[in-house]
Every structure is written in C-alpha cells, then in structure tokens.
Amino acid sequence: MYNLVDLTDKKILVVGASSGIGKQTAVTLSRLGAKVILAARREDKLMETLALLEGEGHSVKRFDVQDTDGIEKVVNDIVAESGALDGMVYSAGLGTALPLQQTKPEKINQVFDVNFFGFIETVRQLCRRGRFNPGMRIVGISSVASIRGDKSKTAYSASKSAMDSAVRCIAREVADKGICINSVAPSMTATELYTHYLDKYGEDSETNKDLLKRQYLGIAETSDIANAVAFLLSPAARFITGITLPVDGGLTTC
C-alpha cells in the first residue's frame, strides 16, 4: 500500500523530545520508520520517550538550547554519531506568562533564548556542508500566539512571531541547498501547559469556556500536531517551504 508519509530510515533530530508535542512527535516519527535522535536538557526524561519509540536505531542526546554557544558541539557530535541528518524538529519552548510589568529584559531573554535563539542556532549549525542530506526538512513548533494577541503573552508571542519570520527568510536562503523549512502553529494542546492553564483558570471558568468556543474543534491532542509535523518532514511536502501551518481547531478562523 502506498504510504504518503513514509519516513523509513530518515534520520531526524527532535529537539525538545522530553515532553509534550516534541515527545509525541518523536513517537509518531518512529512509527513512520524514522531513526529518531531525541534531544533535550533532561536525559532521564528522554529515556522515558525512548522507551515509547517503535523500531530500532534511535538515540538520545543531552541538548541545552539555552547554551547557544554549545549548540555547535552538540550538532557536531550528533552528526559524528548518526551521520548527516534528513530532518529536524525544534519543539523546545517556554510558554511563560508574564504581565507587562514583569516583562523585564532578562525575562524576555530567557524566553527568546529557548524559543528563538536556540532555534536559529540549531538551524544554522545543521545547514552546513556535511551535516545534512539532500532534501533535509526542518519544522519549528510555533504557536497561534504568533498572530494573536493575549494578555501576559508579549514575550512568548513575540518569540513565536520571530520564529515564523525567520522561517520565511531562511526558506529562501537554504532552498539552493535543497532544504525546506516550515513551522507549525498549534493552538491550545493537551500538554502540561494546558494542565497549568486549567489549574490557573479552572475547567468551568469563563476563560476556558471562551477558549473552547473559539477553538471549536476542541483541545488538540499532541498527536494532532505530530501528524502535521510528520507530513511536513515527508517527501510528500517537498513543494512546501517557508510557511507556518496552523493546526488550531479553527481558532484562527474566528
């Protein structure tokens, strides 16, 4: 049977694979045949993800995206151990909520270090000769927050907008190398962030009811996002680059 999203033996790095969307993406990619390199700050959490993967040939790498100066070495090590890569998913992210008066420069830097600078540096290091195979595909996990305003989300939204802007620019720059780069913009997804959200506002709160009214297909499962990422990583998406794909249960139609 023809498999549209066939990732057999594709070597794909998933940054932020220890939890949430990154964790599910790693599992989904393994089910589609990929050899997944799990990367995140906490190796113990990565081992939990590793245990969920299907197939053989996966590996784990400690990767602290906040240490931007150290990213070159980590990427070098990964390529030395696994060979040139066919794909990368950047799912490391801080969902920090900061009211304006708490949005101090050091706080903005913390959010941008993880959500944006780590992304750019990882992409920059991967897009160098010998580190990628022809047709490499990159997907950044953005957010609908990149195009929507919300209280306390100045730093977070700006960091996601920055990612989407960068994707458009980088797509043009790396096209000659045969690399495609896109981002996926989920709305509220059933991760720890949503648990914190419910803890803060309550399931029966007007805030949550209002969210569900706008996000009318309900709260996304992490697999909903992972499926979109898998498609963008597959050869079936070869003609798609520089876009941000909303995976938002209808939110941005409201």
Add this chain to the structure above:
Amino acid sequence: MTEKEKIALIEETLDLDEGTLTADTVLDDVDEYDSMAKLSLIVMMDDEFGKKLTGDVIKGFKTVGDILAVME
C-alpha cells in the same frame, strides 16, 4: 525582609501607591487585584522567594496577610 518591605514589594507588584496596603487589607476590596495582578504575584514569588504558587494557593488568598505568610 521585614513585613514593611514585603508589603512594599506587593504594592510594587500590583502597581499600587506606597502605603495602600496593610496586612489586614481584604484583597476583594482592592480593584487592582485582578487576574493579571495574580499572575504578577506568581512571577514575583518565583523570582524573589523561589516559590511556585498554584492556582489553588492564589484562590486561598483572602487578605494581604495571607500573601505575607508565604513570603519567606
């Protein structure tokens, strides 16, 4: 940190004039104590005291004194 300094920190966090609050002030009587103010308290408590406030703890705050009790 003295109680006076803690109250000053709460006033600064809630963007209130100095001397607005006492330990007995009822939070429901403070117009500025809204959802963003509560979020600011969470950030301040994490930054200054290394404490992670949950929604339930925040909901339990009735007076400024209740906030002071966890500022240590």
